Amino acid sequence: MSSSNFEDLSLDLQTEIVARVASTSLADYFNMKKSCKKIRYLAEEGFVYGKVCLEKIPIDAWYSSNGRISLFINQCLENENPEALFRQAMVEYFCWGEIETATEYVNSAAVLDHHGAAYLLGLMLLFHGEEYKYDGIKMLSTVKKSSCFNGSVPTYRKLLIELLRKTKIQNLDVLYYRPSCCDDRVFHGYCDACFCDFELSYIFNALDRC
Template sequence: MKHGVSSSSFKKSHKTTTKISLNSLPEELLVEISSRVAASSFSDVHNLQLVSKTFQNYCNDGYVFQRVSFHGIPLFPWHRRNREKFSKFFKRCLRNGNPEALYRKGLIDYFHLDSAKEQGHGGGIEYLARAAEKGNQEARYVYGIILICLGGKTKQKGFKILSSLIKPLMSSTVKEVATLRKINRDIILWRGGPMMRQLKGSYVREKCNCDGRTEMFLAKSCVSNGFDEDSNIITSSSSSSSSSFCEICLWHHEVHLFLKND
């Protein structure tokens, strides 16, 4: 060959690509890959199962079902053609303790089922409690609110659960719970009106002896739809400024917003 490298030299210098079989990878790695995809979205794990028989097998691991995300899927996915298949998949997620599945099941049983068929809605609360224990923030919010509304011995437990949502600053706390409130109300209000009215009827405000600053801050934030940083309240108990923060006022305000009719 003129002005170039000989074909034999090219073949020697050319590096061949080594193909790695999925079956040669450690089982733990394949399960972890599948679980991370599952944590991204329900549709992604479904697509991963179509990639190969290997991933189809590992996507059936209990750890994968535990981490599946249902983000973007309606509480009642009527639009899905294969409803029976989705229902079986959802039940497997429940059996494996998937926090999002437990949260959804709790909302359905507590707020959406016919109260004549589901007396007391106890099953719904149990599912919400399990989801909250596993760290699901939406479940913590609604479970805590329900317990406060029911009163009696459960009220203090509700305050304790909701306290985990409190941020160092009052403004950050209000923004956090407002997001959780919207997520829950958007799901519940479609058919959960009767149960919301029952909770409203059973709720009794806890008494407090605070200086009123928390209530004033919350009322002002509702009117102005914003926050005055100069009047912000530090919620951390390690700060002397936190003496103006009142959890009872905060959660009374939140219960009122959660249960209001609109």
């Protein structure tokens, strides 16, 4: 599309186009901002920050001391970018032990249909003690049985493991509590609880290597 044709579009449609580019590639988003003042202005709209793709940003950026990175992430959070909310929930819970704040962020991500929210919330419930164990198993069993969620599990598992290995974990439940889910000898290895133990084993292994 030529610049003249782009200028002929309504402002809302221009913003939608910029948001769509931002939602598919972070590199294209930043390159686009360099193209002209008009697009740079549109790229700073809250609607665009809510859509921008964050998958190429390493998880340790969420606790970076770099002011520009922090400003960018905060803009994404303020404009309810689902991936930003999800990652913030992960950091709040595992790194800082801020359970209530993490719950607020993960619930916000879930409302926006983030595929990893149910996975993260299920793990949080498992670490919250025996009283919540079966709620956690139920939540993760939903993840296991949903093709939409299940296809994303390896991605979010990898992100969590990266976080656990790169930062200091201050949540004492995560550090010292080792929940175990399956006590079914007949269906051991195949039940929903075993799936939860399988996911927990990744976390335990990452923590043991820290």
